[in-house]
Amino acid sequence: MSLQVYIPADAAAVALDADSVATALQAAAVRRGVDITITRTGSRGLHWLEPLLEVATSRGRVGYGPVSVSDVEAILVAALNGSAHPLCIGIVDDLPFLKRQSRLTFARCGIVDPRSLDDYVAHDGYKGLTRALEIGAAATITTVTTSGLRGRGGAGFPTGIKWDTVAKTDAAQKYIVCNADEGDSGTFADRMIMEGDPFVLIEGMTIAGIATGATQGYIYVRSEYPHAIATLNAAILAARRGNKLGRNVVGSSHHFDLDVRVGAGAYVCGEETALLDSLEGKRGTVRAKPPLPAHKGLFGCPTVINNVLSLATVPIILDKGAEFYRDFGMGRSRGTMPIQLAGNIKHSGLFEIAFGITLGELVDNIGGGTLSGRPVRAVQVGGPLGAYFPRELFDTPFDYEAFTARDGLIGHGGIVVFDDTVDMAKQARFAMEFCAVESCGKCTPCRVGSTRGVEVIDRIIKDDGRLANIELLKDLCNTLKFGSLCALGGFTPYPVMSAITHFPEDFGITPPSRQAAE
Amino acid sequence: MNGYLAWDETAARNVINALKAKPGALLPVLHELQETFGYIAPDAEPVIAEALNISRAEVHGVVTFYADFRTTPPPAHQLKLCRAEACQAMGADRLAERATARLGIGMGESSADHRVCLEPVYCLGLCTVAPSAMLDDRIVGRLDERKLDALLAEVER
Numbered sequence: 001m002s003l004q005v006y007i008p009a010d011a012a013a014v015a016l017d018a019d020s021v022a023t024a025l026q027a028a029a030v031r032r033g034v035d036i037t038i039t040r041t042g043s044r045g046l047h048w049l050e051p052l053l054e055v056a057t058s059r060g061r062v063g064y065g066p067v068s069v070s071d072v073e074a075i076l077v078a079a080l081n082g083s084a085h086p087l088c089i090g091i092v093d094d095l096p097f098l099k100r101q102s103r104l105t106f107a108r109c110g111i112v113d114p115r116s117l118d119d120y121v122a123h124d125g126y127k128g129l130t131r132a133l134e135i136g137a138a139a140t141i142t143t144v145t146t147s148g149l150r151g152r153g154g155a156g157f158p159t160g161i162k163w164d165t166v167a168k169t170d171a172a173q174k175y176i177v178c179n180a181d182e183g184d185s186g187t188f189a190d191r192m193i194m195e196g197d198p199f200v201l202i203e204g205m206t207i208a209g210i211a212t213g214a215t216q217g218y219i220y221v222r223s224e225y226p227h228a229i230a231t232l233n234a235a236i237l238a239a240r241r242g243n244k245l246g247r248n249v250v251g252s253s254h255h256f257d258l259d260v261r262v263g264a265g266a267y268v269c270g271e272e273t274a275l276l277d278s279l280e281g282k283r284g285t286v287r288a289k290p291p292l293p294a295h296k297g298l299f300g301c302p303t304v305i306n307n308v309l310s311l312a313t314v315p316i317i318l319d320k321g322a323e324f325y326r327d328f329g330m331g332r333s334r335g336t337m338p339i340q341l342a343g344n345i346k347h348s349g350l351f352e353i354a355f356g357i358t359l360g361e362l363v364d365n366i367g368g369g370t371l372s373g374r375p376v377r378a379v380q381v382g383g384p385l386g387a388y389f390p391r392e393l394f395d396t397p398f399d400y401e402a403f404t405a406r407d408g409l410i411g412h413g414g415i416v417v418f419d420d421t422v423d424m425a426k427q428a429r430f431a432m433e434f435c436a437v438e439s440c441g442k443c444t445p446c447r448v449g450s451t452r453g454v455e456v457i458d459r460i461i462k463d464d465g466r467l468a469n470i471e472l473l474k475d476l477c478n479t480l481k482f483g484s485l486c487a488l489g490g491f492t493p494y495p496v497m498s499a500i501t502h503f504p505e506d507f508g509i510t511p512p513s514r515q516a517a518e
Numbered sequence: 519m520n521g522y523l524a525w526d527e528t529a530a531r532n533v534i535n536a537l538k539a540k541p542g543a544l545l546p547v548l549h550e551l552q553e554t555f556g557y558i559a560p561d562a563e564p565v566i567a568e569a570l571n572i573s574r575a576e577v578h579g580v581v582t583f584y585a586d587f588r589t590t591p592p593p594a595h596q597l598k599l600c601r602a603e604a605c606q607a608m609g610a611d612r613l614a615e616r617a618t619a620r621l622g623i624g625m626g627e628s629s630a631d632h633r634v635c636l637e638p639v640y641c642l643g644l645c646t647v648a649p650s651a652m653l654d655d656r657i658v659g660r661l662d663e664r665k666l667d668a669l670l671a672e673v674e675r
Contacts, residue, residue: 012647015659047646185602188643223549223586224642226655261542262549265585267640281544282576283583299541342645343607349646371608380603384640416645418607430606434640440583 002035003079004056008110010043010195011227012188017068018051024072025053034080042196044110045350046097048371054092055079063092097347097366102328104336105313106189106352109196114231117238120199126244128315132207133252140211141167144314146322148334153179153270153307154382154411154487156333156400159314162304165294166212169302174214176205176256177279177298177305180221180228181263181270184383186342186414189350190308194221194228197312198235199244202258204311206249207318208304209256217256218298220275222263232260267384267438271486272305274440285440286486307412309338330356333399341367343380343416353398360394363417374419378427378503382411384434385491387498388427407498409491424503429457431495435480435488445480446489452476453496460507470500470507522556522592529554530562534569543570544580548587557588593632595673598652599625599661601638604645613649613666614638620670634673 007013007022022038029036046052049065053075064075064087071087078085089095103109112119120126132140145160166174178201182190193201205217221229236258239245247255261279263269269278273287276298297303313335317325326334333355339362341348346368363369363379370376378388387408389396396402403410418427432453439446453476459469477493484490500507523529533554537547547566551558558581567574581587599614614625617636621629628635644650647659653669 011642011657012644012659015644015647015650015657050647182643183641185641186604186645187641188645191643224639261545263584264545264549264587265639266583278545279542281542281570281580283579340645343604343648384603414604414645416604416607422607427603427606430603434602438640 003029003037005036005038005079006041006054006056006061007038007051008043008196009040009114009227009231010050010110010192011225012047013043013050013052014227016050016066020069021051021053021067021072024069025076028073028076032076034076039113041111042109042114043192043350044092044098045106045192046092046095046347047349048347049089052092060091060093063089063095065089097349097351100366101352102336102354103352104316104325104328105193105200105309105338106197106350107316108200109192112197114196114198115234115238117199117235117242117244120197124319125199125315126203126250128318129203129207129210129244129250131318132210133250137167137211137213140207140318143318143322144211147317147325148322148329148332149310149313149317149325150333150400151307152309152313152337152412153272154409159306159310162294162306163208163212165292166214166302166304169295171302173216173299173301174212175298175301175303176208176212176214176217177276177303178205178217178219178308178311179270179272179275179305180219180225180308181275182225182308182412183222183267183270184385184412184414186380186416187340187383187412188342189338189340189413191225191228192350193308193312194225195231198232199239200312200315201232201308202235202239202245204314205258206245206256207314208306208311210249210252210254212302212304214302214304215255215257217258218279219258219260220263220269220279221260222269223265229260229262236260266440267434268440268486268488271488274486276303276305283440285442286488288485309412328354330354330397330399331401333401337398337410337413339398340414341417342414344370344372344419345415345417346371355399356397358394359389359396359398359415360391362398362415363394367415367417370417370419372419372421374421376417377420377422378418378424380416380418380427380495381414382409383414384431385409385487385494386411386414387494388424388502389498390502392502407501408494424499424506425457425461428496428499428507429454429461431492431499432457435492439488443484443486443489445483446492449476449480449489450492453480453492457496463508466508470509473500523554525555525559525561527561527565530565531569534566538569544572544577548581548584552587556592557590560589593628593635595634595654596637597634597669597673598637598639598642600640600642600644600648600650601625602641602645604641605649608648610649610661613661613663616663616666617670620667
C-alpha cells in the first residue's frame, strides 16, 4: 500500500517541530513496510493546526493537526485503515476557514512542492508570463494598472503606474527590486509565499522585468528568514535550469535574471529607499524623494521596487485578466488582501479575502477571538507603525481609505490581537522605544524624538506632571509625523496616539478627556 | 567550538575576492566573513576597504549600522527572543524576564563564561505561533516556561 503525505516546511510549522514529525512518520512507515512519499509543502495558513499533516485520498487531502511526534504512529494506522483519529479534521479544502477565502495570490501555497518547477507549472504556473509575452510590454502594464493592484507593502501606491514610469524612463540598465524585508510584527505573508510558492514571485518579477525593460532583479530578504532564503535560492536555480530565468527567457528575446540579497537586521531597510542604499552596500539610511526610485533607484538607475505580495499577484492578473482581479474588493481597494491573524488569537494564520470585510468579522468570527479565552481589548493593524483599534472601531472595513479615515492604516495586512491584560501605556512606550532602536538617524525628529518620547511616556506613567506631559507627547508626535522623511518616524505617532485616544484610562486620564485627546 | 575559523587575513582575502565583483558587494562580503569567522574582526575593516576601494570609515559605518554584525567573537550559543508586539501579546516579556534572571545577564549581553548571549529580535515572522525564539539556527514557536527552560538547560550544558 502506498501513501502520499504532505507536511509543511513553512517556518511556523518547523518551529512547532514539523521536521521531527516528518522524520518520525518516515521511520514509522519503514517499520510497517508502507511505501510512503512525504512531500514538504508550504503552509495552508491554518497555523493553529500546525504541524498539519495531510494525506492524499480519493476524496481529497485529509488533514490531521496539530500533530506531535507521539501522534504519528496512530495517524499512520488511521490513514492506512481509513479509521477515525481524534486529530483528524476531515477534508482540508472543506474547512470553513479555507472555504470562505478567495485565494488568488496564495492559490498554490500549501498545496505544491515549493522547490519543484514541474509542480508549479502543473498548477497553472507561468501562464501569466506566457500571456505577458503574447500581449507585449505596453499591454502588460495596462493590465496591471487596470486591475487596480496597489502596493501591498503598505503604502498602497498603484503598481502599474510605478511600472509605467520605469518603462518610460530611458536607461541602459534598469532593475526590478523585490522588497522582502518583512519586518512588521504580525506579518508573515511574504515569508509564506517565499517558503510555499517562490516561483510565483519569480514569475511576477520576470513579468515586471520584461514589461519595463529591466534585465536584473534583486530580492532583498531579511536575515531573520533563513528558511525563505534557502527556498528562494533553490527555486531560482530550478528556474534557471528550466530556462525561466537567464538569457532568452522561455525562448523569447528577453533576458532577465535574479539574485537574493540578505539584509542584516535593520527594520528601516523595509523602507524602499533605505533598502536601495543597503543593496548598494551602504548604511540603510532613507533618501529624500524626489528623485523617485522609478527615475533614479538602485545604483542611480530606473528601478521598480515592489513588495513580495504585489509581485506575486501579477501572474494571476495576467493569466485571468485585469477585470477578474478588479471585480474583487471595494472602493479604490481592488482585489484581495492576504490578511494575517496573529498574536493572541485562536485561529491564527493567513486569510486571503476581497477588501471590504470588517475588522470585527476578521477578529471575532474568523479568528475566533483570543487564544487565552479572555476578551479582546485592542488590535494593532499594520505592524508596529499601525494604530491600536478598540472594539468600538470593529465595524471598520478592511480598505486602505477606510482605515486612513480612522487614523489607522492597513499596512502589510497584519492584525495583532491583545486580550484585556494589555497595558496600552506600555504599548505606546514600546512604539517609541522601537522607533529609537530602529531609527536610521537621518531625521532629527525620529532619531531624537523617539528617545524623548519614551521619557515623556515614563513621566506620564509615573504621574509626574501627567496632563502637561500628555500635551507635550501630542506635540512631539506632530513633530515626528510632519518632520520625518519616512514612515518610521512619520507613523510611530499612530500606535502612540491611538493608544491615548482609545485607551486613556491606561494613561491615568479619565475617559471624559477622550475628545480632548484628539 | 562553534565551527568558526580563527581570524586569518589570507582566508579573509579569499572570501572577499570571491565576492567583490558583485554590485554592492559590501553586505554579501560582511555576511560571508561573519559566516566564516563568527564576527567581523576590527582587522578585517582595512582589508575590506582596500579590496572594495572604499574608505575604512565607510566599512566601519556599515558594520556598526546593522544589528546582525558582531565585532567580537560570538559565544557558543546565541539565544534570540522575539520582543515584538505579536509575541508581547502572548507573554514574551515574562519569558524574557525569566531568561535574564536564570542566566544572570541582561538582554543584549553575553554570559561571563562565554556560553551564551541573549539577544532581542524584532520579529521572526512566527507571529501566529507566538511567543517565538531562535537558538542558533533552530526556531521555536509557542515558547512557554517548559520550552524556555529546556533551551536554557541546553545552552548551560
